[in-house]
């Protein structure tokens with residue numbers, strides 16, 4: 481009894497000292513890298529970012545299963561690195577099977593539910609919508625990419641342009657609600673899937689709870705590759721995507737602008753939040769017979785002008801794929817990585833968004849395409865991120881100990 485009391489006292493005391501005398505910066509966070517747990521304090525922990533070299537430069541790397549691979553710099557603005565055969569054929573097959581078992585669902589990024597926030601893009605304030613302004617209005621409200629002919633066809637079918645002058649005035653609009661457009665577009669998109677912003681099927685795999693050996697091996701390999709803790713990767717998002725013929729994903733950014741006033745989205749918070757993904761590790765799980773590469777339309781541009789992107793319709797990969805910019809071809813087992821954000825030099829954590837990472841999936845012309853996005857989630861609350869990772873590390877080590885005991 482006495483021994484027990486003593487140990488409780490010592491234990492409590494230890495935590496008091498830990499909690500009250502240490503500054504936040506001296507708190508230790510324990511994380512796993514290369515199968516080793518290391519503890520560091522807040523100020524010593526920084527997000528890793530691999531170095532790029534001139535484009536075409538090749539660096540040798542070795543995987544945990546002894547395979548020698550090459551990592552090639554594809555571009556410096558943004559930094560894109562490519563590793564062929566990062567996944568074995570068996571691993572690609574396994575991920576596709578896991579995805580199929582889990583059940584893929586349509587990943588159209590339409591905004592039907594937001595129809596009440598239909599914003600008319602009357603850019604020149606002349607109280608009427610030109611064809612170009614209607615195109616932007618529908619793109620913002622419904623995530624569809626229509627050309628002038630499509631819009632004129634719609635005017636004809638829904639009988640909105642009473643005087644046929646190709647302009648929609650306030651009075652012509654007055655008897656139409658977003659619902660009318662929605663009804664028309666719903667039917668239209670069924671026969672024109674290429675007009676969707678994204679046309680594919682997808683499923684989320686769960687790195688944090690999965691006990692799948694192959695999946696965990698891939699996560700560990702990716703953690704070593706990008707030099708980021710396993711805990712960070714396991715708490716991130718892994719999505720498998722399947723595109724059929726005409727499947728595509730128009731150009732977009734994987735992460736939102738840095739904006740400290742808006743919280744990052746997480747499992748609980750899904751509205752009024754921004755997407756915070758430090759980097760994307762992207763896997764190709766099959767060879768596509770024709771089409772289906774990944775395009776970076778503003779790669780190697782000196783600057784990125786978002787107005788120009790819209791004006792030149794660079795988002796529309798049905799028409800432009802890889803030119804201007806860079807195109808990565810789909811190849812079974814290949815991984816490419818890019819950083820959606822820079823590292824903030826002061827905090828060593830999530831910094832400004834890299835606008836050059838604008839990218840998308842080119843249409844599949846023949847065959848199908850299977851890929852996986854591993855989006856590495858980092859917020860601008862370094863301490864909170866580290867606390868979650870540390871807690872997860874403790875959970876993992878407990879699980880490992882228990883597994884060890886069970887196997888004895």
Ligand SMILES: O=C(O)CCC(=O)C(=O)O
Pocket residue numbers: 721729734772773774775839840841842851853
């Ligand atoms: O399919 C591709 O090549 C790109 C997909 C993509 O960018 C995404 O899913 O976010």
Ligand SMILES: [Fe+2]
Pocket residue numbers: 732733734839840
């Ligand atoms: Fe993307």
